[in-house]
Amino acid sequence: MRPSMAGRLAVLFLTQMMLVVDTTIVNVALPSIGAQLGFSAAG
Amino acid sequence: MSWVVTVYALFFGSLILLSGRIGALVGARRALLTGAGVFVVASLAGGLASSPGMLIAARAFQGAGAALAAPSVLVLLTAITKPGPQRARAMALFVLATASGAAVGLIIGGLLTGAFGWRSVMFVNVPIGVAIIAGGMFFLQELPRQSQKLDAGGAFTSTLAMAAAVYGFTVMADEGVTHPPVMIALSVAAVSLAALIAVERGNPAAVMPLSFFSSLRTAGPLLAMLLIPAGQVCYLYFTTLVTQQRLGYTPLQTGLVLMPYTLALILSNQLTPLLVTRHGERLIGSVGIGGLTAGITGMAWAVYDSTAVTALILPSIVLGISAGLTFAPVTGMIMRQAPDGNSAAAASLLQGLQQLGGAIGLSVVIGGGHSYTGAFLTTALFPLIALALFTGGALRIDPLTATSKGQS
DSSP states (O other), X not given: OOHHHHHHHHHHHHHHHHHHXXXXXXXXXXXXXXXXXXXOSOO | OTHHHHHHHHHHHHHHHHXXXXXXXXXXXXXXXXXXXXXXXXXXXXXXXXXXXXXXXXXXXXXXXXXXHHHHHHHHHHHHSOTTHHHHHHHHHHXXXXXXXXXXXXXXXXXXXXXHOTHHHHHXXXXXXXXXXXXXXXXXXXXXXXXXOOOHHHHHHHHHHHHHHHHHHHHHHHHOTTSHHHHHHHHHHHHHHHHHHHHHTTOTTOSSOGGGGSSHHHHHHHHXXXXXXXXXXXXXXXXXXXXXXXXXXXXXHHHHHHHHHHHHHHHHHHHHHHHHHHHHHHHHHHHHXXXXXXXXHHHHHHHHHOOOTHHHHHHHHHHXXXXXXXXXHHHHHHHHHSOTTOHHHHHHHHHHHHHHHHHHHHHHHHHHTOXXXXXXXXXXXXXXXXXXHHHHHHTTSOOHHHHHHSOO
């Protein structure tokens, strides 16, 4: 694999990873977000 | 509060069809870099948010940026690789990022929140996004752009249809189909879809080219990509429910029960480039989808026959292996079958249908109100129908081994 190919693949892999990670990354943080910003449990 | 989570998926799903078309017009590289830029700014704003409304708005812009960048990832992966082993490796890489991303998000989210507080889960995207933009500007080359204008009718109707469908099915999973907002949203989705079909008929540069659905060759793999995620999302949901409600597990313990599935998926996905190169996308994809059906049926048997957690492990491993075999060849086939100049539309449709499928699957199976066994048996129907659609479509296509010699 040529170096430039590895670079392209790395950029595209990292992009896809970041976009998918953000679907779930806030799930675990929800309780502390709610406590600090004053969300209601249901809202 | 759950809007902090769902608004991202809602904006992503609503804009994904339109953004593929925009990417084709402005260039995939530019769309990816702009989307990543929007994502970085939105993440920064989210981390600085001082009110719930500001955080939800930032998550909406994150979803919009993600939608703008997402189709270009697949378009560029397809454009920079040649069909054959190289393409198969690129598809496996895409599946690796997609399949592990959700689990990685939960783990990183937990670690960052514990160590630095919730704002850090937003700020962490800033250096990553900047690295993507810098790396993209250095490594990626722009692809040829299309000159046709964006049709406003198609843009409007496709966005409205996706927004109403994603919203309607997501709320339906919680509230049922008789909940008035669900009925209104699904009606709006149906009317917008009808309008979209009327507007796009005969348009070769459509936001959603209807030619994708005029032959089973292209429609089969695409519709399989609607149904396969429906099965996977339901498997994850009901396995979580069984372990937490019936076995009384904590979220962390549930995560551990799902680990064999994730690891099996990642490992078998690593083997797909070799398997697809030797045996073709058609065979490996069909075996994978068949295995999904068997694995979910095995889950139904396991929760009917036993309350031991160990009974869940074997079908979960079968499912993981099968999912690892499935996604790369099906994705590869969809991208390869896209008519000339419609690579971006194929990437958009694939990711839009994938997301919609998850929402439809949950709303159908939860709405059915079954026992755990019934829920898994209903879920198994999704990959079963997907198997018929994929194989039916794939039989009209040359196996991959033929293309690596012939067409470009």
